Amino acid sequence: MSENKEETLASFQNITGIDDVGEAFSHLEAVNWNLMDALSRVMPHDDAPLAGPVQQPEPPARSSLAMESTNGFLPPGYDELPGPSNAGFFAALENRNQNLTMHQAHLHQQQQQRFPTSQLLAQLTSSINLDPVSSHNNNQNVIAFNIHFNQQLYRIRLPSEATVEQLKRKIFDVTSVPVCRQAIRGWPPSKASEAQQPEARIGNLDLAPENELILVDLTDDGFMDTEQDEVTQRSDKIFTIHIQFESESLTLSLPGRTTMQALKMNVFDIKSIPVRHQEWTGWPSGCDNETTLAQSGIELSHRFAVRSTAGAAQNSTSSQHNSTFEVVNVDSESSADEFEDATDFNNAEYIFTDSPPTQPLNRHLIPNNTDDETSGSTQFVENYKSLYGEPCPEFFVGSLESAKQLACLKSAKERKLLAIYLHHGKSILTNVFCDQLMKHESIIQTFKEKFVLFGWDLTYESNKDMFLSSLTACISSNASLTARNIKLDKLPAIMLVGKSRQLGSNCEVLSVIQGNIGLDDLLTRLIETCEMFEEQLQVEIRQEDERAARDQVKAEQDMAYEATLQADMAKDAAKRQKEAAQLAERKRLESERAEEDARRESIRLVAQQSLPQEPSELEAGISKIRVRKPTGDFLERRFYTHNSLQDLLNFVTAHGFLIEEYKLISSWPRRDLTAIEGSQTLETLKLFPQETVILEER
Structure with missing residues (x-):
C-alpha cells in the first residue's frame, strides 16, 4: 500500500506541478488517495468538454506574454540574459513538458477503466459558458x-x-x-x-x-488556508521553523504571535548575521517585519532558507563576469527534504538571477533590507552627498508620510509640491542625471522654493517593495503602479505629487519626469508643473481668503455680542443683588415688627392680668374714669377709690396704649398722670367720684 501511495504521490506531483510534498500529501489525504478526485480539486475545469486525456496547461510562451501585456514589461533582467542560458532553460522546460505529457497519457490509460469518461468530464467542465x-x-x-x-x-x-x-x-x-x-x-x-x-x-x-x-x-513555501484556521487561534500555537543556512540547519519552536522581526533577531542572536544582511527565502507575498507567524499564512511546520549578503559586495565583480546560468533538473530519486528546499521551478526570474549581479558599493545609496524609511532616508542623503558632492539638492530626511504632510497637508498659501526622486544604481543615466542636472543652480533653487524633495533608492528589490507599499499607503495605489512601471532605462525619475481642492485630503501624481531628459527640458517641466499647480490653487486661495474674511467678521460680531451679553449679565446681576438686598431688608423689618408686636402683646397681657376686679355701680367708694383716645372714642371703667394710679395705667395698657408711647393727662388741673408715682390712690389724686382723662401720643 505504501508503494501505491508513493506512486500516486509522484503521479499527482508530476501532473499538477505541485512541488511541495506536504501540500500534495494533504490533497491526496483529503480524497482518501483517489488520484482523479485529487486532480479535480486542484486542476482547472475547462469550459469545453475534454476531447482527450487530461493535460497540464502549458505556461504562456514568451511571445504570448509580451503580446498579452499592455505595458510591455518582462521579468527584470529578461532581455539582458545571454543566449545560451535562455536556450538551455527553454530546452529544459520543453523536455519536462514532454515527460509530463507522456506520463499523463499513461496514467489516463490506467485510470480509464476505473473512472468513466463522463464522470471525469462532469468534474472538469463548467455549467456556465465563460466566453x-x-x-x-x-x-x-x-x-x-x-x-x-x-x-x-x-x-x-x-x-x-x-x-x-x-x-x-x-x-x-x-x-x-x-x-x-x-x-x-x-x-x-x-x-x-x-x-x-x-x-x-x-x-x-x-x-x-x-x-x-x-x-x-502564494508560493508552495508559504501557502495555507488561513480561513479554515483563524489567526486568533493560530497565535497561541507553536510553529516549528526549520531554517537552512549554506552549510547547516537550525530548528526553532516559536509561538504564532512572534513577528518576522523577532524571528530575524533570533537568527542574529544564534548565527550573528545582522538583520540587514539576512536574505530570506520562503515568506509568502505581502509579509513585512511586523507580520506575525500566525498572520503570514505559513504551516505550523515550515522551512526557510537564509543566506548572508555581507560578502555580496566583495563577490560582485566575479559574479558579473560569470553570466552563464545552469538549469538544474530535479531528479525523481531526490529526497523529500531536497525537493521541498528546491526553488519553485516555474519561477523563471529566480532561475535566471540565481545570484543577482551586485553593483559596486558606490552605485546604491540605501543598503539592502533597510529596516525603516527614516533610517533609509538618512542613509540616502548621506550617501548621495558623499558620492556626488556639493552642490546638491536639499533632500527631506524622514518618512514619506512626513514629507507629504510638510508639502501637501497645509493651507493653500503654504502648500508645495512633493517631488519624489527615484534613484537606481544600475541605470546608465544615473551618473549624468546626478552629476549634471541635479547640480545645476536653477534646478536646486527651484526644488528649494517650490518643492519638498524626497529621495529613495530602488536598486534593491527589498527597498523598492517597502517604498511601493509606503507609496500606496501615503499617496494611492495608482502612484505605486506608476512608479513600478517606470523602466530601468528611464531611471532616475522624478514624480511630482500635489493635492488640489477636488481631491480633498488625497494627493495625486501630477507629472513623471524620466531620466532621459535634458537640463532645459527638466527645468521647463518643473516650472510648468508648478504653474499648473499654482493655477489650480488660486481658486482655493481665494476661497480661503473669503473664508478668512467671513471668519473675521463673524469673530468681531461674536466679540460684540459677547460684550453686550456680559453687560446684560452684569445688569441682571446688579438687579438681582438689589432685589436680594431689598428682600433681606423687608424680612429684617418684618422680623423686628413681629418681635415688637410680640413684646407689646406681652406687656398688654401682663397689664390685663394685673387689673383689679371692676366694682359694680351700687357699691360705695367707687370712681368712674373715662379715657378719651386719640381717635375721639372713649374707654370707661369703674375703680375703687383705693385703687392705685398704676391700676388705671394698666387699664389703658391692656387696651393697647403702652405708657411708653402715650401720656395720660387729667383735665383739671392739667397733670401728666404718667409722670406721677403710680402707687398713689385715685382718692389721693382726687380722681373720683368720676373723672375724664386724655390719652396723648408722646
Whole structure:
C-alpha cells in the first residue's frame, strides 16, 4: 500500500506541478488517495468538454506574454540574459513538458477503466459558458477584469453569473498560477469577505464594468488556508521553523504571535548575521517585519532558507563576469527534504538571477533590507552627498508620510509640491542625471522654493517593495503602479505629487519626469508643473481668503455680542443683588415688627392680668374714669377709690396704649398722670367720684 501511495504521490506531483510534498500529501489525504478526485480539486475545469486525456496547461510562451501585456514589461533582467542560458532553460522546460505529457497519457490509460469518461468530464467542465462572445444570450452582462501579475496585465471578460472559482480558472489559463495558490486583491471592501467564497457570483460583488485586480502567487513555501484556521487561534500555537543556512540547519519552536522581526533577531542572536544582511527565502507575498507567524499564512511546520549578503559586495565583480546560468533538473530519486528546499521551478526570474549581479558599493545609496524609511532616508542623503558632492539638492530626511504632510497637508498659501526622486544604481543615466542636472543652480533653487524633495533608492528589490507599499499607503495605489512601471532605462525619475481642492485630503501624481531628459527640458517641466499647480490653487486661495474674511467678521460680531451679553449679565446681576438686598431688608423689618408686636402683646397681657376686679355701680367708694383716645372714642371703667394710679395705667395698657408711647393727662388741673408715682390712690389724686382723662401720643 505504501508503494501505491508513493506512486500516486509522484503521479499527482508530476501532473499538477505541485512541488511541495506536504501540500500534495494533504490533497491526496483529503480524497482518501483517489488520484482523479485529487486532480479535480486542484486542476482547472475547462469550459469545453475534454476531447482527450487530461493535460497540464502549458505556461504562456514568451511571445504570448509580451503580446498579452499592455505595458510591455518582462521579468527584470529578461532581455539582458545571454543566449545560451535562455536556450538551455527553454530546452529544459520543453523536455519536462514532454515527460509530463507522456506520463499523463499513461496514467489516463490506467485510470480509464476505473473512472468513466463522463464522470471525469462532469468534474472538469463548467455549467456556465465563460466566453461572452459565444454566449447565446446577447443581452448578457459582461464584466471585464484587468489582472496585474508579475508586471504584466492580463485581460479577462466573463458573464456576470460566473463564479469566483471560474474567474480563478481563467486566471490560471493565462498566468499558470494554480487556483489553490491564487490570492486576489482589489475587491470592493464591502464584498471582500464574500469574494473569498468560490461559489460567489461575480455579478453580486458590486463590480464595475471594468475592474483592476492584483494577483498574488502564494508560493508552495508559504501557502495555507488561513480561513479554515483563524489567526486568533493560530497565535497561541507553536510553529516549528526549520531554517537552512549554506552549510547547516537550525530548528526553532516559536509561538504564532512572534513577528518576522523577532524571528530575524533570533537568527542574529544564534548565527550573528545582522538583520540587514539576512536574505530570506520562503515568506509568502505581502509579509513585512511586523507580520506575525500566525498572520503570514505559513504551516505550523515550515522551512526557510537564509543566506548572508555581507560578502555580496566583495563577490560582485566575479559574479558579473560569470553570466552563464545552469538549469538544474530535479531528479525523481531526490529526497523529500531536497525537493521541498528546491526553488519553485516555474519561477523563471529566480532561475535566471540565481545570484543577482551586485553593483559596486558606490552605485546604491540605501543598503539592502533597510529596516525603516527614516533610517533609509538618512542613509540616502548621506550617501548621495558623499558620492556626488556639493552642490546638491536639499533632500527631506524622514518618512514619506512626513514629507507629504510638510508639502501637501497645509493651507493653500503654504502648500508645495512633493517631488519624489527615484534613484537606481544600475541605470546608465544615473551618473549624468546626478552629476549634471541635479547640480545645476536653477534646478536646486527651484526644488528649494517650490518643492519638498524626497529621495529613495530602488536598486534593491527589498527597498523598492517597502517604498511601493509606503507609496500606496501615503499617496494611492495608482502612484505605486506608476512608479513600478517606470523602466530601468528611464531611471532616475522624478514624480511630482500635489493635492488640489477636488481631491480633498488625497494627493495625486501630477507629472513623471524620466531620466532621459535634458537640463532645459527638466527645468521647463518643473516650472510648468508648478504653474499648473499654482493655477489650480488660486481658486482655493481665494476661497480661503473669503473664508478668512467671513471668519473675521463673524469673530468681531461674536466679540460684540459677547460684550453686550456680559453687560446684560452684569445688569441682571446688579438687579438681582438689589432685589436680594431689598428682600433681606423687608424680612429684617418684618422680623423686628413681629418681635415688637410680640413684646407689646406681652406687656398688654401682663397689664390685663394685673387689673383689679371692676366694682359694680351700687357699691360705695367707687370712681368712674373715662379715657378719651386719640381717635375721639372713649374707654370707661369703674375703680375703687383705693385703687392705685398704676391700676388705671394698666387699664389703658391692656387696651393697647403702652405708657411708653402715650401720656395720660387729667383735665383739671392739667397733670401728666404718667409722670406721677403710680402707687398713689385715685382718692389721693382726687380722681373720683368720676373723672375724664386724655390719652396723648408722646
